[in-house]
Amino acid sequence: xxxxxxxxxxKALLAALDQGRPRGVKQAVAxxxxxxxxxxxxxxNEVYKALKRRGLRVARSKDGALSIHLLQAAIQxxxxxxxxxxxxxxxxxxPGYRLAAILSFLLTRKAFKRYVEPVIADMQAExxxxxxxxxxxxxxxxxxxxxxxxxxxxLYAFFAGKLVELLRRGGGN
Amino acid sequence: xxxxxxxxxxxxxxxxxxxxxxxxxxxxLVETSGGRLKRGTVYVTLGRLEExxxxxxxxxxxxxxxxxxxxxxxxxxxxxxALAAAELMGLNPAAIK
Numbered sequence: 027x028x029x030x031x032x033x034x035x036x037k038a039l040l041a042a043l044d045q046g047r048p049r050g051v052k053q054a055v056a057x058x059x060x061x062x063x064x065x066x067x068x069x070x071n072e073v074y075k076a077l078k079r080r081g082l083r084v085a086r087s088k089d090g091a092l093s094i095h096l097l098q099a100a101i102q103x104x105x106x107x108x109x110x111x112x113x114x115x116x117x118x119x120x121p122g123y124r125l126a127a128i129l130s131f132l133l134t135r136k137a138f139k140r141y142v143e144p145v146i147a148d149m150q151a152e153x154x155x156x157x158x159x160x161x162x163x164x165x166x167x168x169x170x171x172x173x174x175x176x177x178x179x180x181l182y183a184f185f186a187g188k189l190v191e192l193l194r195r196g197g198g199n
Numbered sequence: 200x201x202x203x204x205x206x207x208x209x210x211x212x213x214x215x216x217x218x219x220x221x222x223x224x225x226x227x228l229v230e231t232s233g234g235r236l237k238r239g240t241v242y243v244t245l246g247r248l249e250e251x252x253x254x255x256x257x258x259x260x261x262x263x264x265x266x267x268x269x270x271x272x273x274x275x276x277x278x279x280x281a282l283a284a285a286e287l288m289g290l291n292p293a294a295i296k
Contacts, residue, residue: 120266139258140246143267148226148238150266178239182246 032058032067036077043080121153121169122146122176129180141179145172208244211235213253213274213282222257222273245272253278 035057042050061067126146130138149172156165215228225245229236236244248254249272256270274282 122266126267140249141242144225144242144245144270145238147267147269148224151264151269152226154264154266175239179242182243 032061033070033073035061036069036073040073040076040080043077043082120150122149122172125173125176129176133180133184137180137184141182142176145176145179148172149175208236208240209248209253210282210285212241212244212248213278216254216272216274217279217282220273222271224269224271228272248278253281 035054038057039051039054042054058067126143129142133142149168152168153165153172156162156168211232212228215231216223219227223231225241226238228245229238229241245254245256249256253275254272255275256272258268258270260268262268
């Protein structure tokens with residue numbers, strides 16, 4: 027068994043993953059190969075959890091031993107993990123999606139579609155246009171302003187809608 | 200004389216929409232109004248006009264960008280007649296011109 031050497035290699039692997047260095051990851055994985063050929067490599071719980079947190083799932087036997095086959099599977103997982111980490115534009119939800127989710131729950135579908143959704147849609151379109159032009163601060167400002175501008179719409183939709191409903195009910199009786 | 204058709208802001212929106220038969224986004228209305236329409240209330244006005252049956256809105260299924268689709272507003276026949284009647288009666292000339 028080579029617990030000390032494998033621990034160092036795992037540390038190097040974790041550091042390379044954190045820094046998004048493909049070459050470092052490949053070197054560390056190659057080191058694990060060599061260690062596993064020389065003797066059994068034990069994957070401790072800490073190492074297992076640390077790798078899992080970084081999106082790299084390493085299967086192991088019940089006693090924690092890492093086999094060559096499992097290392098090969100781990101290598102296959104490295105590329106997408108690094109690709110996601112090094113991606114210049116990480117996938118994220120457009121601004122206002124939480125506000126839309128909350129208000130679509132509070133308001134009627136008609137009121138939401140008519141008074142709130144267009145404001146959020148405008149904010150998202152302007153935000154994306156600003157990001158495309160590289161205006162990050164303007165994009166932040168658009169998000170703040172968009173959330174503030176949605177307020178009159180949903181206040182009107184909520185209170186005016188309720189008032190009209192009450193008046194109609196009163197007229198009906 | 201009280202305006203039987205719409206408020207001044209609503210008449211302004213109807214007038215702007217009449218100039219663009221293809222329809223306009225809410226923000227386009229704000230920009231072309233020269234500051235008379237506000238971002239925060241334009242959709243409230245458009246919503247009221249829709250309820251009155253003067254304006255139709257169409258929301259495209261697909262968008263060029265990620266996020267919610269933006270509705271396009273268009274003046275319909277009832278809106279045109281209401282606007283023509285308002286202009287004929289000389290109502291709210293400051294808002295219309």
